[in-house]
Amino acid sequence: MVREIEKEAGIPVVQIATIVPIMLTVGANRIVPGVAIPHPVGDPESGPEGDRKKRRELLQRAFKAMSTEIKEQTIFKD
Amino acid sequence: MRLELHNALVKEIQWGEKTSLKDNVLYVNREEAIEVVAADENFADVQLELARPGESVRIIPVKDVVEPRIKLEGGTSFFPGFCAPMEPVGEGVTFVLKGASVITCGPIVAFQEGFIDMSGPASPYNPFSETFNVVIVAEPVADLEKHAYERSLREAGLKLSVYLADQCKGTKADNVEVFDKGSIVEENNKYPDLPKITYFCMSITQGLLHDTFLYGADMKSIVPTLVHPNEILDGAMVSGNCVSACDKNTTFHHVNDPIVLELYKRHGKEINFIGVIPTLESTVLAGKERTTWMNANLARQLGADGVVISEEGYGNPDTDLCMNAKKCEDWGIKTVVISDEAAGVDGSSQGLADATPEMDGFVSAGNVNEMIEVPAMDKIIGFPEAIAYLSGGASDSLREDGSMYVELQSIIGSTNELGFSKLGCEWV
Amino acid sequence: MTYRVVHYINQFYAGMGGEDTAHVPPSSRDGIVGPGLQLQNLLQGEAEVIGTVICGDSYYGENMEKAQAECIEMIKAFKPDMLIAGPGFNAGRYGVACGDICAAAGEMLGIPTVTALYGENPGVEMYHKKTYIVETSDSARGMRDALSRMVTLALKLLKKEKLGTARFEGYIHRGIRKSFFHEKSGAERGVDMLLKKIRGEAFETELEMPVFKKIDPAAPIADLSKVTIALCTSGGIVPFGNPDHIRVSSAEKFGKYNISELKDLTSENYESIHGGYDRVYANDNPDVVLPLDIMREMEKEGVFAKLHDFVYCTTGTGTAVANAEGFGQAIGKELKEAGVDAVILTST
Structure with a gap:
């Protein structure tokens, strides 16, 4: 899905998900590793504040990913 | 370690005054059996039903299936950590009601439940159309939290199966199967030239209706470990119900694990079966990395030449499957995986979420998306409208005449990845 | 005849x-x-x-x-x-x-x-x-x-x-997978295959490993403060009640939902219908899968110009790759027409 959106629209698509190998396999170009399968962009176990903080951090990383020139599939770890 | 399974064959099931086995007929005292499970305060209502092979009966939504067993020697009760105290299993004598099953059914907990037809086109796809079944239909009290409801139903199935076996255990067995295998050192000395084979039993460990228990421990919280194959056959593993119905390993599947039985059959002849590694499918990447490294390393420490790897579920566990295969192959340990495919309703889609070139020995248990039309049944045990919410069903699956048009994945055990059935998938 | x-x-x-x-x-x-x-x-x-x-x-x-x-x-x-x-x-x-x-x-x-x-x-x-x-x-x-x-x-x-x-x-073969009953069980076929592999004999896998497609990365965003960003998810987050009847697995369609009036996803307005994970967290707070709350905050802070008025949602579990590709093409086309500059897609 991620690959086809990027191909069709010609715009950067950042995928946030937990299982990085699957994203690499299906052809996502800009990859941000998520927290866990049931909550990829949050950390509910650390309470409401920790959860929101984690979400903000991951989104900031996504913004960085979409603003970065890349030549190949890239994992944005920080 | 020596385990004897004393199989008493069940060829018919009826309600009776006393729960007992007589001339291969299992009689069940309905009221007494209901009492065994109805004491749970989480249940508002408990009903029992019988379902026999060939009957026009549909059971829906099914959570788990359990084979009635009990220890006669070398232990107490069955299922350590649940019905039995925390004690090792795999030795002594176990009594089995072979041909009978306890099936748990009740209003939907989540999407990962399925159905069983006792006759018709769906029946060859599940092994429980061939067993004589006692079905528990339990309704939860209002607003019961879902994890609590799941636990109560899971334990109800275990309790009832132990009760049935306990009441019948005085009956003489029709046949005895012996599983006898020493320590790894002993077997290595006996069979120095046979290839050493182990087995990774990948188990879903991802939360509600995606959990598996080993000696009562929620496997989410453990790291992979080595067990003797007898322990698997003697109730060490319990299903915390399901993933999609098609490829969940029910508790019945675990005690009858076909990979364990197949490897045992060839032990001392073609192979040296060095043990089973029950392992997990984590929800986080670090967990997947950790467990697959530990599996491969355990295999290496054991000097394994080859490993059979079974998956449970599909989607993200495909990554665990790839990692297990790749890490073993990289260390020179040969692998074969048993998995299924989500190849789309028409079979023309790529069927795996993840792939790796090392996974070159792949046994396919079928396409979970393949469609099947099933006719109406005379009797429904449970809640037919649940099909709208199950994986493999849809809001329009159930037609007015009671027939259904569904994916194979809504049938319990249809594409079981322990390779329990003969179903497979091929190119056309 | x-x-x-x-x-x-x-x-x-x-x-x-x-x-x-x-x-x-x-x-x-x-x-x-x-x-x-x-x-x-x-x-x-x-x-x-x-x-x-x-x-x-x-x-x-x-x-x-x-x-x-x-x-x-x-x-x-x-x-x-x-x-x-x-x-x-x-x-x-x-x-x-x-x-x-x-x-x-x-x-x-x-x-x-x-x-x-x-x-x-x-x-x-x-x-x-x-x-x-x-x-x-x-x-x-x-x-x-x-x-x-x-x-x-x-x-x-x-x-x-x-x-x-x-x-x-x-x-x-015509590229179609079909289920058949073999003479032997999967377990027996598996052990047979492993023994052949160990002995170095020829063996036939039952599914060749697929080759997945790759594409060249799109050009990056030059100025974040001027762009419109859309949110998509395959994590099964939908308006409460699942109005489009999207399947819990093997999805055959995606939903498009107007979120222009929403600041936060809660257990009252949205839910998870995904059949592949424990949904307790996502039902309690759908933002952990579809991060609307923080996106709104960052939009307000001016980190980026605008959050696209529509989110696109489906379930990824058991969904055929061909279907997923089709969803991607349809969504990509709509986003392009709507002038969206970048996408954040979350998956479970």
Whole structure:
């Protein structure tokens, strides 16, 4: 899905998900590793504040990913 | 370690005054059996039903299936950590009601439940159309939290199966199967030239209706470990119900694990079966990395030449499957995986979420998306409208005449990845 | 009844000449020509070759649309029950013509079609999904064997008999997976396969590892503060009540939901219907899968210009890759038309 959106629209698509190998396999170009399968962009176990903080951090990383020139599939770890 | 399974064959099931086995007929005292499970305060209502092979009966939504067993020697009760105290299993004598099953059914907990037809086109796809079944239909009290409801139903199935076996255990067995295998050192000395084979039993460990228990421990919280194959056959593993119905390993599947039985059959002849590694499918990447490294390393420490790897579920566990295969192959340990495919309703889609070139020995248990039309049944045990919410069903699956048009994945055990059935998938 | 078969061959097998006559346009003759004689014999009266359509390889290759249309008219005139083309062995242009005319006849005339080609013939890659291609040797030395296997398959198709696997029936598979019951259980097949692998013997996997497609990365965003960003998810987050009845697994569609009035997803307005994970967290706070709350905050802070008014949602579990690709294409097209500059897609 991620690959086809990027191909069709010609715009950067950042995928946030937990299982990085699957994203690499299906052809996502800009990859941000998520927290866990049931909550990829949050950390509910650390309470409401920790959860929101984690979400903000991951989104900031996504913004960085979409603003970065890349030549190949890239994992944005920080 | 020596385990004897004393199989008493069940060829018919009826309600009776006393729960007992007589001339291969299992009689069940309905009221007494209901009492065994109805004491749970989480249940508002408990009903029992019988379902026999060939009957026009549909059971829906099914959570788990359990084979009635009990220890006669070398232990107490069955299922350590649940019905039995925390004690090792795999030795002594176990009594089995072979041909009978306890099936748990009740209003939907989540999407990962399925159905069983006792006759018709769906029946060859599940092994429980061939067993004589006692079905528990339990309704939860209002607003019961879902994890609590799941636990109560899971334990109800275990309790009832132990009760049935306990009441019948005085009956003489029709046949005895012996599983006898020493320590790894002993077997290595006996069979120095046979290839050493182990087995990774990948188990879903991802939360509600995606959990598996080993000696009562929620496997989410453990790291992979080595067990003797007898322990698997003697109730060490319990299903915390399901993933999609098609490829969940029910508790019945675990005690009858076909990979364990197949490897045992060839032990001392073609192979040296060095043990089973029950392992997990984590929800986080670090967990997947950790467990697959530990599996491969355990295999290496054991000097394994080859490993059979079974998956449970599909989607993200495909990554665990790839990692297990790749890490073993990289260390020179040969692998074969048993998995299924989500190849789309028409079979023309790529069927795996993840792939790796090392996974070159792949046994396919079928396409979970393949469609099947099933006719109406005379009797429904449970809640037919649940099909709208199950994986493999849809809001329009159930037609007015009671027939259904569904994916194979809504049938319990249809594409079981322990390779329990003969179903497979091929190119056309 | 005797089935009516039309046979397609090239100028060479029709005895019209080799490369020098490869430009001859299509022609039609009653009855058998060239290898049609052997074909007729093998059919043993169960079917009859009632006509032969012949076309020069270069003519077909250089005027594909025209040649196809002309040949189809000639084939149609025979009112056939089936088309058999070739065998084309490893002849490139002939193989493509055989594949193309079979695919066209199947689609336009609604009749079964069979051809026979060498595995590496370019016609195989192009047409194996649209017709039955029996695998042959690379040259006409294998004519008899090829014709005999084509006839076996052709008669089954004509009689509408149930076909076994591609491997069993001897044709190059059409890219479709189908479930069958084997003689042995999966466990037994698995152990058999492992032992062969360990002994270094040949073994046949039941699913070759797929090759996934890759694309070049799109150009990055130059100025974040000016862009519109859209949110998508395959994590099964939908408005409470699942108004579009998106499936809990094996999704066949995606939902498009207006979030322009929403600041936060809660257990009251949205929910998870994904069949593949424990939904307790996501139902309690859907933002942990579809991060609307923080996106709104950052929009307000001016980190980026605007959050697109619509989110796109589906479930990823058990969903066929072909469906997922289709969703991606449809969503990509809409986002492009809406002037969206970048996408954040979350998956579970």
